[in-house]
Amino acid sequence: MHNIQAFHVPLLTSYEAINSSGHVMEKGKKEVRFVADVMVGKLAKWLKVLGYDTHYQPRYHPGEIDMFVRDGRILLTRHKRRAERLSSVAVLIRGNQVSEQLIELKRELHLEPARSTWFSRCLICNAILRHACEGVAGEKIPEYVLYQNRTNISFCPLCGRHFWPGSHRERMEAQLKEWGFPFKH
Numbered sequence: 001m002h003n004i005q006a007f008h009v010p011l012l013t014s015y016e017a018i019n020s021s022g023h024v025m026e027k028g029k030k031e032v033r034f035v036a037d038v039m040v041g042k043l044a045k046w047l048k049v050l051g052y053d054t055h056y057q058p059r060y061h062p063g064e065i066d067m068f069v070r071d072g073r074i075l076l077t078r079h080k081r082r083a084e085r086l087s088s089v090a091v092l093i094r095g096n097q098v099s100e101q102l103i104e105l106k107r108e109l110h111l112e113p114a115r116s117t118w119f120s121r122c123l124i125c126n127a128i129l130r131h132a133c134e135g136v137a138g139e140k141i142p143e144y145v146l147y148q149n150r151t152n153i154s155f156c157p158l159c160g161r162h163f164w165p166g167s168h169r170e171r172m173e174a175q176l177k178e179w180g181f182p183f184k185h
């Protein structure tokens with residue numbers, strides 16, 4: 001039997017509820033979940049890298065996005081009218097490049113993901129990855145990877161993909177650091 005353990009991912013953002021006279025009524029932290037529309041697929045990918053629960057699909061049926069919003073997700077869109085219609089639960093993304101978009105969102109929503117949540121989700125399915133212990137699915141993973149990362153291999157319970165630290169991840173970490181996401185625990 002494989003020893004499987006799910007990552008625990010508390011992803012919080014600070015918020016302040018302000019009343020009409022500008023007084024802070026409520027202050028705290030809450031989990032943020034997103035639904036990204038078809039125009040911000042790359043942004044969705046990077047949010048998943050950071051560990052945010054981000055639903056994205058390349059095509060939505062009419063009313064489908066609204067369903068995700070009703071379920072408590074914040075809509076990310078470049079569509080001005082769509083953002084206006086769902087104004088209290090939508091963020092209009094203005095930047096063209098994914099770097100600008102991510103920095104914009106980080107600033108607007110005060111995103112401060114802990115370093116421990118990075119790379120905790122499958123970039124395809126958005127599912128939380130699980131630790132795969134020694135011996136798991138050995139055939140699918142190159143031998144040198146197993147040798148170097150015995151305790152650091154994880155897998156997606158939905159699609160079965162395996163993930164491990166490597167040069168690809170290092171490049172993404174460097175990129176995130178450049179965009180202002182420090183290695184904070």
Ligand SMILES: [Zn+2]
Nearest residue numbers: 122125156159
């Ligand atoms: Zn997956």
